[in-house]
Amino acid sequence: MxxxxxxxxxxxxxxxxxxxxxxxxFLNKKLFNELVTNFFTLNGSLLSFAxxxxxxxxxxxxxxxxxxxxxxQWISNPDISIGFTLDGLSGIMLVLVTGLSFVIQLFxxxxxxxxxxxxxxxxxxxxxxxxxxLLVMSSNFLVMFFGWELVGLSSYxxxxxxxxxxxxxxxxxxxxxxxRVGDFGFLIGLMIILxxxxxxxxxxxxxxxxxxxxxxxxxxxxxxxxxxxxxSAQFPLFSxxxxxxxxxxxxxxxxxxxxxxxxxxxxxxxxxxLLQHSKLASLLIIVFGLITALLAAFSxxxxxxxxKVLAYSTISQLGFMFIAIGAGAYVAAxxxxxxxxxxxxxxxxxxxxVIHSMHHEQDIRKMGGLRKKMPVTAAMMGxxxxxxxxxxxxxxxxxxxxxxxxxxxxxxxxxxxxALTLGAAFxxxxxxxxxxxxxxEKDNGFDHSDVSEAPKAMTRPLLLLGIFSVFIGFxxxxxxxxxxxxxxxxxxxxxxxxxxxxxxxxxxAVLSIGAGFTGLIxxxxxxxxxxxxxxxxxxxxxxxxxxxxxDLSLNVLYLNKFGNLFFVSGMKNLSRKVAVVVDGMLIDxxxxxxxxxxxxxxxxxxxxxxxxxxxxxxxxxxxxxxxIALFLATPMVPR
Amino acid sequence: xxxxxxxxAPASLIIIGxxxxxxxxxxxxxxxxxxxxxxxxxxxxxxxxxxFVAMVQMLVYAGAVMTLFLFVIMMIGVDKKExxxxxxxxxxxxxxxxxxxxxxxxxxxxxxxxxxxxxWFPPVEYDTEGTPQLIAGVLFTEWIFPFExxxxxxxxxxxxxxALAYDTKKRNSxx
Amino acid sequence: MTQRKxxxxxxxxxxxxxxxxxxxxxxxxxxxxxxxxxxxxFMCIELMLNAVNLTFISASKHFGxxxxxVFVFFVLVVAAAEVVVGLAxxxxxxxxxxxxxxxxxxxxxx
Numbered sequence: 010m011x012x013x014x015x016x017x018x019x020x021x022x023x024x025x026x027x028x029x030x031x032x033x034x035f036l037n038k039k040l041f042n043e044l045v046t047n048f049f050t051l052n053g054s055l056l057s058f059a060x061x062x063x064x065x066x067x068x069x070x071x072x073x074x075x076x077x078x079x080x081x082q083w084i085s086n087p088d089i090s091i092g093f094t095l096d097g098l099s100g101i102m103l104v105l106v107t108g109l110s111f112v113i114q115l116f117x118x119x120x121x122x123x124x125x126x127x128x129x130x131x132x133x134x135x136x137x138x139x140x141x142x143l144l145v146m147s148s149n150f151l152v153m154f155f156g157w158e159l160v161g162l163s164s165y166x167x168x169x170x171x172x173x174x175x176x177x178x179x180x181x182x183x184x185x186x187x188x189r190v191g192d193f194g195f196l197i198g199l200m201i202i203l204x205x206x207x208x209x210x211x212x213x214x215x216x217x218x219x220x221x222x223x224x225x226x227x228x229x230x231x232x233x234x235x236x237x238x239x240x241s242a243q244f245p246l247f248s249x250x251x252x253x254x255x256x257x258x259x260x261x262x263x264x265x266x267x268x269x270x271x272x273x274x275x276x277x278x279x280x281x282x283l284l285q286h287s288k289l290a291s292l293l294i295i296v297f298g299l300i301t302a303l304l305a306a307f308s309x310x311x312x313x314x315x316x317k318v319l320a321y322s323t324i325s326q327l328g329f330m331f332i333a334i335g336a337g338a339y340v341a342a343x344x345x346x347x348x349x350x351x352x353x354x355x356x357x358x359x360x361x362x363v364i365h366s367m368h369h370e371q372d373i374r375k376m377g378g379l380r381k382k383m384p385v386t387a388a389m390m391g392x393x394x395x396x397x398x399x400x401x402x403x404x405x406x407x408x409x410x411x412x413x414x415x416x417x418x419x420x421x422x423x424x425x426x427x428a429l430t431l432g433a434a435f436x437x438x439x440x441x442x443x444x445x446x447x448x449x450e451k452d453n454g455f456d457h458s459d460v461s462e463a464p465k466a467m468t469r470p471l472l473l474l475g476i477f478s479v480f481i482g483f484x485x486x487x488x489x490x491x492x493x494x495x496x497x498x499x500x501x502x503x504x505x506x507x508x509x510x511x512x513x514x515x516x517x518a519v520l521s522i523g524a525g526f527t528g529l530i531x532x533x534x535x536x537x538x539x540x541x542x543x544x545x546x547x548x549x550x551x552x553x554x555x556x557x558x559x560d561l562s563l564n565v566l567y568l569n570k571f572g573n574l575f576f577v578s579g580m581k582n583l584s585r586k587v588a589v590v591v592d593g594m595l596i597d598x599x600x601x602x603x604x605x606x607x608x609x610x611x612x613x614x615x616x617x618x619x620x621x622x623x624x625x626x627x628x629x630x631x632x633x634x635x636x637i638a639l640f641l642a643t644p645m646v647p648r
Numbered sequence: 649x650x651x652x653x654x655x656x657a658p659a660s661l662i663i664i665g666x667x668x669x670x671x672x673x674x675x676x677x678x679x680x681x682x683x684x685x686x687x688x689x690x691x692x693x694x695x696x697x698x699x700f701v702a703m704v705q706m707l708v709y710a711g712a713v714m715t716l717f718l719f720v721i722m723m724i725g726v727d728k729k730e731x732x733x734x735x736x737x738x739x740x741x742x743x744x745x746x747x748x749x750x751x752x753x754x755x756x757x758x759x760x761x762x763x764x765x766x767x768w769f770p771p772v773e774y775d776t777e778g779t780p781q782l783i784a785g786v787l788f789t790e791w792i793f794p795f796e797x798x799x800x801x802x803x804x805x806x807x808x809x810x811a812l813a814y815d816t817k818k819r820n821s822x823x
Numbered sequence: 824m825t826q827r828k829x830x831x832x833x834x835x836x837x838x839x840x841x842x843x844x845x846x847x848x849x850x851x852x853x854x855x856x857x858x859x860x861x862x863x864x865f866m867c868i869e870l871m872l873n874a875v876n877l878t879f880i881s882a883s884k885h886f887g888x889x890x891x892x893v894f895v896f897f898v899l900v901v902a903a904a905e906v907v908v909g910l911a912x913x914x915x916x917x918x919x920x921x922x923x924x925x926x927x928x929x930x931x932x933x
Contacts, residue, residue, distance in 0.1 A: 651834075651835050652835060655835045655839060655840075659843050662843065662847060663846065663847070663850070666847055666850040666851065666854075666870055667850065669850075669851075669854060669863070669866050669867065669870060670850060670851075670853060670854030670857060670858065670863075670867065675860065675862060675863065678862075678863050678866055679866070682866050682869060682870070685847075685870065685873065686873065689873055689876070689877060692840070692843075692877065693877075693880055696840070696880050696881060696883075696884050697884060698880045698883070698884075698892050698895070700892070701880065701892050701895050701896065701899075704896065704899060705876075705899065708899055708900075708903055709869075709873075709899065709902075709903075712903065713869070713902070713903055713906050716906060716907065716910060717862070717865075717866065717906070717910070720862060720910045720913065720914060721862060723914060724862075724913075724914065724917050724918065743853075743856050743857070746856075750849065769885070769886070771836070771837060771884075771885045771886075772885070772886060772887035774887055775884075775887075776883065776884060776887050776888070776889055776892075778889070778892050782889050783889060783892060783893060783896070786889050786890065786893050787893055787896070790890075791890075791893050791897075794897055798897060798900045798901065798904075801900070801901065801904050802900065802903075802904055804904075805903075805904035805905075805907045805908050806907065808907075808908050808911065809907045809908055809910075809911035810911075812908070812911040812912055812914075812915050813911045813914050813915055815918075
């Protein structure tokens with residue numbers, strides 16, 4: 010009894026501690042200097058992480074039985090309340106978010122040194138951690154929606170952090186607006202849920218979903234899916250993520266790599282008992298995930314900004330997670346979420362270290378040969394690149410392989426999906442290899458004499474994340490299904506796709522390793538030893554297609570330009586037309602019309618006022634006769 | 649027979665007199681037409697047993713009022729060259745409209761009562777004598793209040809007429 | 824046998840007088856609309872007033888009450904007073920002008 014009581018309320022602490030830190034730092038903005046701010050925020054996040062780990066271990070010892078706390082009930086019918094839950098799924102996310110937030114805050118103390126808005130950054134950062142935890146620890150859709158919206162807000166605040174730059178402000182606006190489009194779908198989904206189930210509680214909904222009409226479930230899934238698309242930057246709502254790179258790099262590392270963008274994936278896994286009943290929704294998820302993965306990977310192969318490559322890479326990997334969900338492999342999706350969080354955060358922080366040392370230069374064409382100057386960073390980013398390419402025994406291999414195997418296991422049309430996913434994996438390896446080689450290996454002849462290794466506060470987190478990227482994969486191998494055990498209770502009603510057995514599995518693994526290696530080798534050939542400059546390409550007539558690919562890739566298939574033209578300029582024109590026609594002509598016109606009509610009528614009626622006696626006599630007679638006629642018309646009864 | 653004659657003769661005189669009033673060119677002719685109307689009207693009053701009123705009418709209307717009219721005509725109204733009718737813009741249209749409505753009303757009344765001339769209330773059998781005694785008996789008892797008021801009205805009218813027609817310039821120049 | 828042509832006795836009932844009064848009134852009204860001379864318009868007013876008097880007298884005979892004739896009395900007095908004042912006004916207005924037309928009096932034109 011005692012043990013359970015302690016567990017119940019203690020897991021709320023990690024959620025509200027960042028909020029307290031945020032408010033505390035906000036109130037004392039002018040008072041504290043950088044050192045004091047760093048002290049409070051680092052200790053706060055370390056404490057949150059410690060409590061989170063303790064809660065997770067306690068949960069594990071209790072065989073992952075879910076713990077629900079209801080803080081207070083808002084409305085009784087329909088049943089809406091504020092509550093939190095700690096089960097396998099939310100526990101993993103809790104530990105992940107608090108842990109990464111600590112590591113990245115450690116990095117930020119050095120990165121944001123001497124910045125004017127130092128304390129504001131940590132206020133926003135902690136507020137973001139609070140909202141993300143609100144989202145993952147929620148026990149009903151309402152609290153999740155609160156977290157959902159607040160996360161969007163924090164993201165906006167952090168993207169447009171250097172608000173004096175116009176691009177940063179515009180990027181923040183774009184992120185918020187595109188998110189809003191997704192939230193519109195989310196809200197409609199919530200309304201349908203409330204109408205169908207009369208409650209928002211996850212436990213009630215997910216355990217009573219069998220009797221519901223399939224069309225309703227499909228509708229709910231599709232609308233919630235729209236929300237997930239917005240938050241997780243899937244096609245067509247993805248263009249905000251590359252622009253979000255205007256924010257500080259550690260913020261991008263946390264938000265746009267590891268936590269906020271995975272909220273969509275998390276939400277879909279949360280409603281997986283519902284999702285599994287709708288074939289249409291699952292099909293749409295995998296199709297859109299594939300389109301996103303391929304599109305983003307294609308765009309990443311010719312980007313020049315160090316962070317934009319990573320941004321498109323994130324979109325592509327999120328596409329992988331959506332593919333996993335669409336194929337019914339919910340455990341694989343969460344597994345990839347976890348591994349991706351680590352090596353993507355590592356890559357982003359490494360990029361941050363490079364940017365910091367290169368005095369805020371972000372074009373990778375101007376870098377090169379930095380391996381000798383920044384050995385630790387180069388090594389860690391190398392580990393990250395290998396991990397994302399799916400080279401065993403690093404983390405990315407296990408999760409990516411599991412996704413590919415699960416897609417294959419579904420059969421039928423999914424064989425084609427598997428082939429396309431394999432292609433996306435190949436592209437991933439290729440562009441990440443290019444990325445690493447262009448920064449660290451090839452010497453372009455630029456002057457890098459003032460570049461040195463990043464300070465210790467930056468390299469230590471890199472080392473930590475590097476170690477994790479190597480070993481985190483072992484939590485869910487085909488030999489040890491650790492993650493499956495964790496999520497077992499959460500997914501108890503869900504039909505999870507099983508991996509193929511035996512020789513099929515080995516063949517699939519070999520093929521995915523092969524794809525990764527091929528990508529890296531081709532990248533090495535093109536950007537390491539520059540094979541294409543030594544061979545005369547005219548012989549193969551490849552020059553035009555290669556230039557075309559390069560151009561399309563850089564401009565993201567001109568999708569952004571098309572979107573801009575259609576939506577932004579289109580909306581502007583429409584607004585102008587409405588302003589002129591509707592407001593100017595119709596509304597102003599009708600008001601003016603009333604006054605002119607009034608004027609004209611009064612002019613006409615004033616012609617009767619002639620001032621001539623004889624006219625008035627005639628009127629007199631006219632109305633007298635009218636009176637008589639009226640008199641005659643009414644029936645009279647003789648007395 | 650006699651009654652019919654007694655009605656039709658003055659009636660026709662009345663109508664002719666009225667038509668002379670509105671159609672004659674010379675204002676004096678108008679006045680004469682009006683006199684004819686008033687005298688014939690007095691005759692009709694006598695046939696209706698209103699003898700006192702007929703006498704008063706002759707004295708006041710045909711005597712005093714018409715004399716006043718003729719005085720004013722002499723002062724300003726003698727203008728032979730003036731047209732009897734002069735149309736204002738749209739006047740004929742309005743007038744004909746009024747006439748049309750009048751005719752239609754009359755037609756309606758005539759048709760709806762099937763050309764019968766019955767009145768709502770039936771006539772009484774006895775005759776009233778319009779003797780001065782009878783009129784005075786009512787006038788000074790029941791109608792005393794309006795009687796006093798019209799006496800005041802007469803005085804006020806006289807004073808007003810003098811005040812209006814007072815020509816200060818001429819008076820001062822004469823004095 | 825003496826053949827007697829049946830003489831239809833034309834009985835002069837009250838409605839005859841009322842009809843006569845109505846005709847007189849409408850003629851007076853018509854005159855008011857048509858004529859331009861102020862004095863003649865006044866005479867038409869007199870016509871109308873006399874028509875009203877006739878109506879009163881015939882109504883008094885019809886109902887056998889004397890009040891109708893008393894009221895004629897009052898109408899007579901009022902008409903006389905009105906003529907006095909009206910003619911005084913006309914005199915004072917038209918002393919300055921050569922013609923007595925009412926068409927020039929359009930000051931109240933709006």
